[in-house]
Amino acid sequence: xxxxxxxxxxxxxxxxxxxxxxxxxxxxxxxxxxxxxxxxxxxxxxxxxxxxxxxxxxxxxxxxxxxxxxxxxxxxxxxxxxxxxxxxxxxxxxxxxxxxxxxxxxxxxxxxxxxxxxxxxxxxxxxxxxxxxxxxxxxxxxxxxxxxxxxxxxxxxxxxxxxxxxxxxxxxxxxxxxxxxxxxxxxxxxxxxxxxxxxxxxxxxxxxxxxxxxxxxxxxxxxxxxxxxxxxxxxxxxxxxxxxxxxxxxxxxxxxxxxxxxxxxxxxxxxxxxxxxxxxxxxxxxxxxxxxxxxxxxxxxxxxxxxxxxxxxxxxxxxxxxxxxxxxxxxxxxxxxxxxxxxxxxxxxxxxxxxxxxxxxxxxxxxxxxxxxxxxxxxxxxxxxxxxxxxxxxxxxxxxxxxxxxxxxxxxxxxxxxxxxxxxxxxxxxxxxxxxxxxxxxxxxxxxxxxxxxxxxxxxxxxxxxxxxxxxxxxxxxxxxxxxxxxxxxxxxxxxxxxxxxxxxxxxxxxxxxxxxxxxxxxxxxxxxxxxxxxxxxxxxxxxxxxxxxxxxxxxxxxxxxxxxxxxxxxxxxxxxxxxxxxxxxxxxxxxxxxxxxxxxxxxxxxxxxxxxxxxxxxxxxxxxxxxxxxxxxxxxxxxxxxxxxxx
Ligand code: OTU
Numbered sequence: 001x002x003x004x005x006x007x008x009x010x011x012x013x014x015x016x017x018x019x020x021x022x023x024x025x026x027x028x029x030x031x032x033x034x035x036x037x038x039x040x041x042x043x044x045x046x047x048x049x050x051x052x053x054x055x056x057x058x059x060x061x062x063x064x065x066x067x068x069x070x071x072x073x074x075x076x077x078x079x080x081x082x083x084x085x086x087x088x089x090x091x092x093x094x095x096x097x098x099x100x101x102x103x104x105x106x107x108x109x110x111x112x113x114x115x116x117x118x119x120x121x122x123x124x125x126x127x128x129x130x131x132x133x134x135x136x137x138x139x140x141x142x143x144x145x146x147x148x149x150x151x152x153x154x155x156x157x158x159x160x161x162x163x164x165x166x167x168x169x170x171x172x173x174x175x176x177x178x179x180x181x182x183x184x185x186x187x188x189x190x191x192x193x194x195x196x197x198x199x200x201x202x203x204x205x206x207x208x209x210x211x212x213x214x215x216x217x218x219x220x221x222x223x224x225x226x227x228x229x230x231x232x233x234x235x236x237x238x239x240x241x242x243x244x245x246x247x248x249x250x251x252x253x254x255x256x257x258x259x260x261x262x263x264x265x266x267x268x269x270x271x272x273x274x275x276x277x278x279x280x281x282x283x284x285x286x287x288x289x290x291x292x293x294x295x296x297x298x299x300x301x302x303x304x305x306x307x308x309x310x311x312x313x314x315x316x317x318x319x320x321x322x323x324x325x326x327x328x329x330x331x332x333x334x335x336x337x338x339x340x341x342x343x344x345x346x347x348x349x350x351x352x353x354x355x356x357x358x359x360x361x362x363x364x365x366x367x368x369x370x371x372x373x374x375x376x377x378x379x380x381x382x383x384x385x386x387x388x389x390x391x392x393x394x395x396x397x398x399x400x401x402x403x404x405x406x407x408x409x410x411x412x413x414x415x416x417x418x419x420x421x422x423x424x425x426x427x428x429x430x431x432x433x434x435x436x437x438x439x440x441x442x443x444x445x446x447x448x449x450x451x452x453x454x455x456x457x458x459x460x461x462x463x464x465x466x467x468x469x470x471x472x473x474x475x476x477x478x479x480x481x482x483x484x485x486x487x488x489x490x491x492x493x494x495x496x497x498x499x500x501x502x503x504x505x506x507x508x509x510x511x512x513x514x515x516x517x518x519x520x521x522x523x524x525x526x527x528x529x530x531x532x533x534x535x536x537x538x539x540x541x542x543x544x545x546x547x548x549x550x551x552x553x554x555x556x557x558x559x560x561x562x563x564x565x566x567x568x569x570x571x572x573x574x575x576x577x578x579x580x581x582x583x584x585x586x587x588x589x590x591x592x593x594x595x596x597x598x599x600x601x602x603x604x605x606x607x608x609x610x611x612x613x614x615x616x617x618x619x620x621x622x623x624x625x626x627x628x629x630x631x632x633x634x635x636x637x638x639x640x641x642x643x644x645x646x647x648x
Contacts, residue, residue, distance in 0.1 A: 013066040021073060025065045028312045029058070035342060036061075036308035039301035044256050053256040057305070060260060061313040064267035068314060071163070072273065079316035086122075086171075086276075086318060086345065086488060087383045087560035090553045093173075095124040095390065096493035097138075098152045100522045105153040105161045112168050114528075118496060119549035122488055123165060124173040124278060126391055128152055132182035132247060135510045138391065138520070140175070140280065141182035141248045145265045155272060162273025173276035173320065174269060178262050179284050180248040183240075188249055192235040201258050202249050203241035203287065205230070210289075211239050218293045223444065224436045225513050243284050253285050253302055263309050270314040278320045279306070279344065282333070295329045303333070303343045320346035320385060324395050327351050327374045327402060334382040349384040351375065352485065354398040356388065356478055357446075357453070358413075361420040361430075363593040365575035367413075369566050370404035372577075383560035384487030388478045389453075391492065391520055393435040393445030394421070414443040421446040421453055429455030429471070431501065435515045449502075449519045450475060450495040457500035460537050468537045470594065473633035476544045477590055480617065480635035483552045484588040486564040486579060494521055496545045497528050497538045548617065555616045555637060557584035567607055573597045574630060578607060578640065585640040586616065591630035598627040608641035615639075 007026055014022040037054060044050050068076075079085060094115060102108040105128070115123065127139025130147040139149065148154050162172045181188060190198035205211050211230040218229050221244055230239040231246035241250040251258050266277060286298035303319070310317050321333035321344040330351055335343035355368035378384070396414045399405045405413065419425055421432040432448025451457040454474040459467035475498075482489045493499075505517030531542035552558055562581025569576040573593035579586045587607050591597045601624060604613070613628065614621045616637035630636065 010062050010066070013063055017066055022066075025062070025312070028315070029061070032308050032311045036305060036312065039304035039308070039342075042301045043253075043259075043298055043305070047256070053260070056256075056260050057263060057309060060264045060267060061309050064264070064271060065313040068271050071166075072271065072314070072316065075166070075275075076314065076316040083381065084559070084561060087381075089556055089558040090119075091121050091488045092119045092549055092552070093122040093124065093385065093387075093488045093490035094118065094120040094493065095126065095490055096523070097126045097391075097520065098128055098149075100520065101493050102523075104151065105148070105157040108161055109164045112164065112170070115170060116168060118491070118546065119553060120491075121169055122171045122173060122276070122490075124175075124276070124490070127175050127177065128158065129175075129177075132184040135245070135247065135513075136182065137245055137248060137514070138516075140177055141180070141245065142177050143182045143184045144186070146268065159272045162275075166273065166275075171275040172273060173278055174274045175280050176262070176266055176269070176277040177280045178251070179281040180242070180244065180250045183247045183249055185249075192233060194236070197257075199236065200255050201252060201261075203252050204233075204236060205239040205241075206237070208239065211241075213289060214287070214293065217290060222436055241287070243281070250284065250287075253298070259302065259305065263306065266306065267309070267313055270310070270317045275316060276318040276320055276346070278322055279303070280322050282321055283323050283325060283329075295323075295325060295332075300332065300343060307342055307344070318345040320344060320348070322348055324348070324350045324392075324398060326398060326400065327371055331376050331378055334378045336376065336379065345382055346385050346488065347382075348390075349386050349485070349487065350395065350398050352384070352482070353387055353389065354394055354396060356481055357394055357421065358399065358417055359575065359592045360454075360474060360478065361417050361428075364572050365590075365592050366572055367399075367404050367408045368575060370407075371399065371402060372566050374402070374404070377563060380561060384485065385490050386482035386485040386487045387490040387492070388482055388495070389450055389492055389519070390490070391516065393447050393516055395445045396443050411443065418443045418446055421448060429458075429467075429474075431455070431458050433515055433518060447515045447518045449499050449521065450478075450492065451498040452501045452519070454478075456498045456537070456541070460498065460500075470632065472537070472541050472544060473631075475541060476548065477592065477633045477635050479545060479548050480588070480637070481575070481590050483548050484558055484579065484586065484637055485577070486558070486562065487560050489552070491545070494523055496542055497524075497531055498541050499524065499527075551616045551619070551637065555586060557581060557586045558637075559583055568603070569599050570603050571597050571599055574599055576607075580640075580642060585642045587638040587640045588635065589628075589630060589638065590635040591633055594632045596632060597630050599630070600627050601625065604628060604638075608643055609638050610641065613638055 040054050102111050129142050130144040130149050131139045132141045132143045165172050187198045187201045226245045231242040233240050243250050283294040286296040287293045288296050323333045333344050333347045355371050359365045359368045418434050420428045421430045422434045423431050431452045432446050435445035435447045454471045456471035459471045499521045501518050502521035505511040511517040530536045530538040533539035562579045565578045567576040567578050574597050575590045577588050612621050
């Protein structure tokens, strides 16, 4: 193992902290040092100055640990004692834009009662750090990681908000936009001015020869609005790697200085009280010629370094991977096999998300069942983020190229789904819009709010009671699926009150070119008032969501540690999965069709559901004879016998 500076070098850092705490830190450093060093060595072991960089990372950990506030050290200890806190069934996530939800950071505090009314325990605020001026991809082009977007407040406001949330049982999650900076970040400005130290922070090419070779195998993220993956900088007379918009410059992690910078930024934010980091666009963090430059083994090594440094300096903090990938790559971000417990604690289940929409459009669950069966069980100590939609589009490519998708129609199927949600098919109930469809890419993503995509908005507009009922059922079906699945369910702001699409983005120059703003409406607090009306459409929807939240919080068996197994229901319209673990078992059944459907008694017997069937959602017991009937778009969480499986 590389020689580390003796612990005596920490004297100055820890001068103001109790001796005990320093001991705890040194203990953690000793214990997890190899988990830090091994991935560092895989990444940079060939370098002569490797020891220097390892030491730099240790120094970042030590100074962050020394600066960590007393309350957060207490939190570290609590979380270590209750390591499963984020896996429990009482976790409910919510995600929102600061300005669109409340105004600024201080005003988010005023909305805590609303969040509590919904049962929220985890709040993901979309980017809050200072973005570039003008277009900034909704804050995902950061100009300064050590300053808050001045519209939202200052760092002290963030600290205060994090503390208020914590005191109310809500964990704060923030984005760590680690793949790229804005072209106006200080590093980029210095690079443009010719400082080679900062030019080495990015991927620069003097001419098109390498970019052209990369382009031969790398996909385009925004084929319509930002074609290609390289942008020419006239200041440097060079091509810069820009996976997303031209103003988002990909960082070069083959330079260990970049990693050190990002670790230091992360720990400083953790010390303000951030409890979860959403690691944005992680799959692109390493490039390799001849590949599609995603999901490279080095990306996993980088994440392992992020994880190890947290274990040492801020063990309460969780990592969440934003990896929108195909089933084959997804679970690896939570660690598999040898790397179990070494990568992210949480990961978005984008495959489930996309498969849910496919099932809803088709009224058939065969494809979803086959696809989900290909995803390996996730390691102990991890959980999915299960969600119906987020601030991004529904990216159909998650299903692309998989065997089950090919069987179900392949590209034609994806095109059909995209058209369905754009409201182009007669059978469609949806009012969304296709995203980034250039002629040669006729399927990419779909935009639209939950209410728009399920027909809720349109039914409300027409005042069509029967359709409102159907659409509400669709929404609650999707929520029942993600609330039961095994992880933290994440509600996107406004979906709980049926927020409609927002066409006004077309009039704002920084947004007009990006159709995702269609489904990022401002929270309509007047409309939210209607949630209290038992007969309003919003009121019934909100009450339905609250009922699911309550049911989930009381059904301890839905703990993320319990296994999730897709089961045969004998009916192509009814999806079934069995959750089994130390706290009991639940069979989730969900009817994705607009007609009533049945599941045979024999099937229930086989899955351990007793004669007296208890449903956690309705809180009622029934005794179906030959078969169990599910109403259109209905879902049930049935108590089941645990068998001898213990969820491992
Ligand atoms: C993320 O998403 C963010 O969620 C987006 O809002 C940003 O625009 C983007 O990164 C750049 O910061 O392309 O359509 O996993 O699918 O990272 C969404 C790969 C995106 C990408 C994902 C990205």
